[in-house]
Amino acid sequence: MAASTDIHTQAAENEDRILRFWTPILLWTILLVAAVILVFGLILMTSKPDFYVARFHAAQAQRFVAKTSFAERVALAAHGDPHSVMTLGLYTLTLVPLARVAFSFLLFVKERDYAYIGFTAYVLTGLIVGMLLGRMG
């Protein structure tokens, strides 16, 4: 029983350590991405003000512009298109908590905790399946 308790305590300490390590990094990632969105928003505002207003009114009318593939979006962003950079920024913001699940998955793999490997793998799979179903829908 004492050995079992030691293992549980060790596991709890490992989990606490990984939480404390990754959480501030992920916060700074979010702040950095927010800064990038802000800068490119200002660039969009000054370079293409009509484009922004047109997109805003399209959203009010629930007219979504045709889907752009992720690869196309990256290519546009690489050419400095501010709207594409902002969209990729939103993707990055969304992926931050998923990174936390992925780190947890790796932690449980290291601990060989098969039940929790299953739980985290289920969550990651659910997120990927949701994205694929959204793409099809």
Add this chain to the structure above:
Amino acid sequence: MLEILVGLIALSFGAGFVGALSGLGGGVFIVPALIIAAHMPMVVAIGASLISVVATSAGASVAFVRDGWTNLRVAMVLECATVTGAVVGALLTGMIPAVILEVLFALMMLQSAYFTLSKQDDVLVEHGDPLARRLQLVGDVPDDAGNLTHYETVNLPAGGALMVVAGLMSGLLGIGSGALKVIAMDYYMHIPLKVSSATSNFMIGVTAGAGALVFLARGNVSTSVAAPVALGVTAGALLGSRILPHADVRILRLVFVVILVLIAIEMGWRAIQGI
């Protein structure tokens, strides 16, 4: 253009600020704000809100994690339920008429108001049920004197079922569903309130992220709306969480209940007009 941007950021900043002060999160306030003040359709408001909820959750969880309140194991087990609900909810949003979403939103506002008024003291259990013990859903919390008190958990199936509903509401309505999550953990599973709040906050990012990914993949997120909203809500939430420790919580609680009831009435009235 400038007035649109400034208006969106100001609206979102206010929603994030009030959301942090109330402990309910920005989503509860930004969705109706975008619908009522910015004349956005429900789907656009939900997509923008989900992304802002992800951003604010990451910011708010830092203090909880630093102080050791977050229970990673409880979060991972229950996220299986919330992510399932959130993905289904986000997929359904495109199919369900806006009237039904408005009614659901009004009901969630009333539930949040009730939750805000009815917070009770912790009822800790020393011996959890076999399933919870097997999954090591246990922990220690410091009491007022600084001594560690051990807690265990019970009723995982009931808590999990409510988490599916919380995820569904998050994906359907663009909110974090923190109030439902805390009820599932605190009331059903007897997890201490502060641990429930911290763990709920940790989970909200993943739940909202699941819904946001569906919206992004479906092309239902307007960057022109979601980007300024995410910036505004995050900034408002950061300021709100700094002011919260110095605020008179009892008065704030009553103010928020009034706001929530007013939003519920407005959303319910919109639904009636839409029928």
